[in-house]
Amino acid sequence: MVNPTVTQDMLRDALGHHRAGRLPEAERLYQRILAIDPRQADGLHLLGMIEYEAGHYESATDLIRKAIAINRQGISYYANLGTVLQAQGKLDEAKILYKQVLALKPNLAEVHVNLGNVHQAQGELAESVECYKRALALQPESAETHNNLGAVLQKQEKIEDAIACYQRALVFKPDYVEVYYNLGNARKDQDKFAEAVEYYRQALTLKPDYAEAYYNLGNVLRAQGKLDDALVEYAQALSLRPEYARARFGQALAQLLNAGFEVGWRNYESRWQTPDHDTPLRAYPQPLWSGQRLGSGSLLIWGEQGIGDEIMFAGLIPDAIRSGNRCILDCDSRLKPIFERSFPGISVVSGYDPAGDPEIVSQLPSGSLPGLFRATGAAFADTTSPYLVPNPTARERLRARYADGRKVIGLAWHTNNRKTGRERSIDLSLLAPLSALPGIRWVSLQYGDHSELEQKADAAGMPILVDRSVDQLLDLDVFAAQIAAMDLVITIDNSTAHLAGALGVPVWVLLKFAPDWRWLLDRSDSPWYPTMRLFRQPKPGDWQSVVQRLQNAMAALGLQESA
DSSP, rough: OOHHHHHHHHHHHHHHHHTTTTHHHHHHHHHHHHHHHHTTTHHHHHHHHOOOHTHHHHHHHHHHHHHHHHHHHHHHHHHHHHHHHHHTTTTTHHHHHHHHHHHHHOOHHHHHHHHHHHHTTTTTTTHHHHHHHHHHHTTTOOOHHHHHHHEEEEEEHHHHHHHHHHHHHHHOTTOOOOHHHHHHHHHHHHTTTHHHHHHHHHHHOOOTTOOOHHHHHHHHHHTOOHHHHHHHHHHHHHHEEEEEEEHHHHHHHHHTTTTTTHHHHHHHHHGGSSTTTTSOOOOOOOOOOOOOOSSSSSSEEEEOOOOHHHHHHHHHHHHHHHHOOOOEEOOOOOGGHHHHOOOOOHHHESSOOTOOTTTEEEEEEGHHHHHHHHSSGGGGOOSSSOOOOOOOOHHHHHHHHHHOOSEEEEEEEOOTTTHHHHHOOOOOHHHHGGGGGGSSSEEEEOSOOHHHHHHHHHHTOOOOBBBTTTTTTTHHHHHHHHHTTSEEEEEEESHHHHHHHHHHHOOOEEEEEEGGGGGGOOOBOOOOTTTTEEEEESSSSOHHHHHHHHHHHHHHHOOOOOO
């Protein structure tokens, strides 16, 4: 017969070891308890938590479930089983358990936090916020919960509210390194780069091996145009975590921005290992092409990233053709008509799977073509310009529609890009002074609802034609013909810029202070597109100076402001 006093004494000792972090000693005692009484529920439960802390989730789940089967009144069992399931990614099951626990005992702050974490992981941000607020009502001095709440508010783009939460967390835990890191991220999101740098440096003072902080510090320094400093931080992150793909990719973007093409393209291949790259790597069985002449069969080149990227990288299709190989280009279906017209020597497809096609002997994503053909600045001289051919009938029809004796200038000013759209877009009202220049017919090249575009143009005081027969989101081939009908295109950094450059139309591109890597630094031309001219912000957010330079450039073309 089991003496419960003995097992309880042993359990008390084991729990003491457990709480003190002496896990081997605790585990040995739990095992002894279960050898004496295999149905000792607390022993099963706590041994399950030892297994959880060791990362043995399956055995932890099994032990805690056995404890629950013996004692269905053990609320902590359910809560901790939820913790183990959450660690396994079984979020729906964990959520059910947490809700069951809270229905029985609603004053468990830690369970509210755990439930909030599950909601956050599932993208249920409003529900997550409510859970954290309930937890804080029970434990208002929990720095961890204030930090968690701040992280969710930041995801909701309530940045100032998030910062207030982070600051409260520091009141209760002044050396909370993750909070300094999160404050750096919040200030980065607000383009307050100097403050972001300070917060990241504070985090690194507290935790010198914080690779993520070095990486994001590098990003902020790159956004400030301090490329050498950014590269130092990326290198530090990589010294701590050599397989840190995000840092390697950040390094590539800084190197390419600074025209370090050879090493930059090499590091650019790390894009496939980062969660930030929107295109998944296609797991084709054929080997990656390295630029050689194939003995037989065909080469598949497949498009990646967005429409603008596919257009830009398509500028290297002629290089691939000159390699003497039979080529197949797999592109976005919206680009298929213009690519077929422009590259008659290859087969253009969309949504092609070569897995079972013996004709395909090698393959390459289009973003890897520059590493083969543009390893130096001088190699850009091989770029064919223009390399896209518009529909001539549609171009002439649109050209005739817009012709009234004035120059026809197309304008695009906004992008909905989730990551960088805010910084790249310009308020249309800032461009309104250009309408005072005589001899210009302005045509909208901006995507969006036609009626809304007309309303925005009226509100901005910008007389601009919105051609309702053109919808670039539905028919890129017609949109290309519209661009080709322009005398000049003025646009922000978007797919319009790439399409105009590829068509060989004169195009002026308005760039934010810290531009995308492809536009390089301190130059007004682009090696990708010979007909392109770049107008850069002299400091972050300074579109006024850009507009003034546009006016001066137009005056140089003989387009003087009317008296």
